[in-house]
Amino acid sequence: MDIFDIEDFDSLVYNVIKINLISGGKNVYRLFNTHNVRRVREAEGLWDFRTENGKYDGKLTVPSCWEMIPTLASYKGKAEYRRSFTLGGNVRLVFKGVSHTARVYVDGDFVSEHYNAYTEFHTDLSLSYGEHEIKVEVDNSYSEASALHVENDYYTYGGIIRPLLIEELGDGVINYVHFTTKQTSDGWSATVITEIESLSQEDATYTLRYTLDGKTYTEKNIAVPAGECVTVCREYTFDGVKDYSIEAPNLYTLCAELCCGEMVVDDLIDRVAFREIRVDGKKLLLNGKPLRLLGFNRHEDYNSLGSSVPLQAMMRDIALMKDAGANGIRTCHYPNDELFLDLCDEMGLFVWEEAHARGLEEKQMRNPNFLPQSLNCIDEMITYHYNHPSIFCWGILNECSSETEYGRYCYRTLFDRIISLDSSRPRTFASNKHFRDICFDLEEIVSANFYPGWYDFADLKAPDLMTKSLMEYAEKHESGNKPFIISEIGAGAIYGYRSETRCKWSEERQAEILDEQLSAVLANEDVTGVFIWQFADVRVDESWFSSRPKSMNNKGIVDTYRRKKLAFEVVKRHFCVK
Structure with a gap:
């Protein structure tokens, strides 16, 4: 039997086709849309790319490993990526993975540094509207500065190896929502922890609204001081939801919306499940x-x-x-x-x-x-x-x-x-x-x-x-x-x-x-x-x-x-x- 004839894959294949159609066939970073309000675009495609040693100076796709280029198949060292985008306002650059050390510059100014190929990081910017150049210096070499990426029984590749996203933000931002479920005698409860960040220079009061399984849960009068983060923790009960298991991996869409007055200023969508x-x-x-x-x-x-x-x-x-x-x-x-x-x-x-x-x-x-x-x-x-x-x-x-x-x-x-x-x-x-x-x-x-x-x-x-x-x-x-x-x-x-x-x-x-x-x-x-x-x-x-x-x-x-x-x-x- 062909492995793709397995019945379980019908819905998975459908979702993959659907998300590819929605994205216009571009690289996919999640199996579902993570935002309806926040504007997100992927910075995939060809970037200007050159290695420090001069072995290569041309174009390279993002995301990818530079080892796909024959002359760089075993290259250990530094390289830089450059590309210009039209940006403005509050902008968040989200790197899903850069191997292994990244130094990020915008218009020649250093903005952030990150170590570790396999974890996500982001940097927030406030930019005037217009064309801006993003430069990413990447290093996959071994040194005392790198304690985790060492000569090992697997290979440390080089490059921007996972998607790079450009997000346009308002003054209030949902950084994450953590959903922790607990089985009770008559169903399920969940603790929901949400971090809200202010990118404004003024204090603000928000309403946080969650939607799951057709029901809405609202938290009002959340005060967020200018330039600070506030964590909101609440517990809710859920009736009639289905358990998550190997045989029946039931997933639910959780939508969190951040409102200022009647306006939804940010959102974050994730998939959750009821399992303990x-x-x-x-x-x-x-x-x-x-x-x-x-x-x-x-x-x-x-x-x-x-x-x-x-x-x-x-x-x-x-x-x-x-x-x-x-x-x-x-x-x-x-x-x-x-x-x-x-x-x-x-x-x-x-x-x-x-x-x-x-x-x-x-x-x-x-x-x-x-x-x-x-x-x-x-x-x-x-x-x-x-x-x-x-x-x-x-x-x-x-x-x-x-x-x-x-x-x-x-x-x-x-x-x-x-x-x-x-x-x-x-x-x-x-x-x-x-x-x-x-x-x-x-x-x-x-x-x-x-x-x-x-x-x-x-x-x-x-x-x-x-x-x-x-x-x-x-x-x-x-x-x-x-x-x-x-x-x-x-x-x-x-x-x-x-x-x-x-x-x-x-x-x-x-x-x-x-x-x-x-x-x-x-x-x-x-x-x-x-x-x-x-x-x-x-x-x-x-x-x-x-x-x-x-x-x-x-x-x-x-x-x-x-x-x-x-x-x-x-x-x-x-x-x-x-």
């Missing part, structure tokens, strides 16, 4: 019912496109993962494009979203920039992705130094920041320190990465013993039972390489190991979830060449072009067991 995630002993519960997750680790990397992945390619990935029986995705090892999260919301694929960091030793975590950059990543990830019902947990610090006291201090610091921003979702991290880990008590879900039969050549019955031993160790050192997720497990294969000896890197060897691994770990009913490493092969930094044939992490069950390996059907057989 909580931990009860060893169980992860969705709306009070046990949830078991079967999924994949997925990098944002698509053959020659790099980390600037278009909507159609995202759909292809989700279709393949759904076809393999997955109900979960881990965004290794950074926050994902919000458009991909929209697709997961629509399809009922539950997401472990992870703040950026992988494999950092204590020395790297002592970099003075590490904690500030990590905290900022968490702030932006949660602020902008809060309402996605598909996100079931927040993750941090994959395979970092969770066996040291300083590492523990860092884990605690980052978890504390998450709790301050969102206490409604459980927290976790993927550990490879196993029986040396001293941070299991800090998280609500214990997660471990291990690769029996691949890295250690152990007896393939070892996955069961390894799982049991790790669960016992975690239980002993965390002062209580918790859900246990195998956050990485798998083996590697080079697509098309077949071997009668079933040697390492052959498709036969990968399929055999995954079959043995999944047979063992899925038989343990106390395993709350399994995320296979990984969905698709990805490019890695060349410093990893000795253990990564072709400078690729080849553990995908599909290759970088999404061609299926033998392991695909093995995983599907295990995941699709009812």
Whole structure:
């Protein structure tokens, strides 16, 4: 059966076609309109582009990775983008992702700087009406200034890799609306937190109006001092709404309108859902019912496109993962494009979203920039992705130094920041320190990465013993039972390489190991979830060449072009067991 014949995709394909028609076939940054009042345009298309070293001076599309240009396929360094637009009044430039450091100038004046390829940022401007030049200096090189983007088991591409939006604002602005649901004995309630910002030089009084499921909720007399932000927190009850689940991912449109007198001066539209995630002993519960997750680790990397992945390619990935029986995705090892999260919301694929960091030793975590950059990543990830019902947990610090006291201090610091921003979702991290880990008590879900039969050549019955031993160790050192997720497990294969000896890197060897691994770990009913490493092969930094044939992490069950390996059907057989 063709994967796009899956019944679930009918509404998804319809929505994608509709939004493409509305946008005139331009790049899509969300699956739905986020504003009716606020004017938003995308700054996509060709920009003037040149590299600092002079290797390229011409045009480049936004969004994209500069590695798509043959002469820049491995370029690490600085480059600049330039383009002029007709603008005026209060203007907000919204960058969905620039890899990895951006310095923004308007008409030659520096206006903002941002670090981290995978989180959104914006800058507000007050401009006279006319033509204005936007210049963005981008740097994807490694240095002491960059604590998170380091030589790693995935590649740091360069460029404006996600959409860039130009928003025209009034004097009052809705910055965000956070919608937190709670299941009650007779239905659902929700806490709604809204941040309103004044861009005016005068104090103002506003009315805030929410609309959801045909009902309107109004909050009057909200005083906002000139140039300041005010947070409004209210709780409402909702009758007759449908739960959100894997089988029925029911979504609702929440429209927030900011009114001054009778005039609507700003709005913000988002999709929300009624679902509650909580931990009860060893169980992860969705709306009070046990949830078991079967999924994949997925990098944002698509053959020659790099980390600037278009909507159609995202759909292809989700279709393949759904076809393999997955109900979960881990965004290794950074926050994902919000458009991909929209697709997961629509399809009922539950997401472990992870703040950026992988494999950092204590020395790297002592970099003075590490904690500030990590905290900022968490702030932006949660602020902008809060309402996605598909996100079931927040993750941090994959395979970092969770066996040291300083590492523990860092884990605690980052978890504390998450709790301050969102206490409604459980927290976790993927550990490879196993029986040396001293941070299991800090998280609500214990997660471990291990690769029996691949890295250690152990007896393939070892996955069961390894799982049991790790669960016992975690239980002993965390002062209580918790859900246990195998956050990485798998083996590697080079697509098309077949071997009668079933040697390492052959498709036969990968399929055999995954079959043995999944047979063992899925038989343990106390395993709350399994995320296979990984969905698709990805490019890695060349410093990893000795253990990564072709400078690729080849553990995908599909290759970088999404061609299926033998392991695909093995995983599907295990995941699709009812």
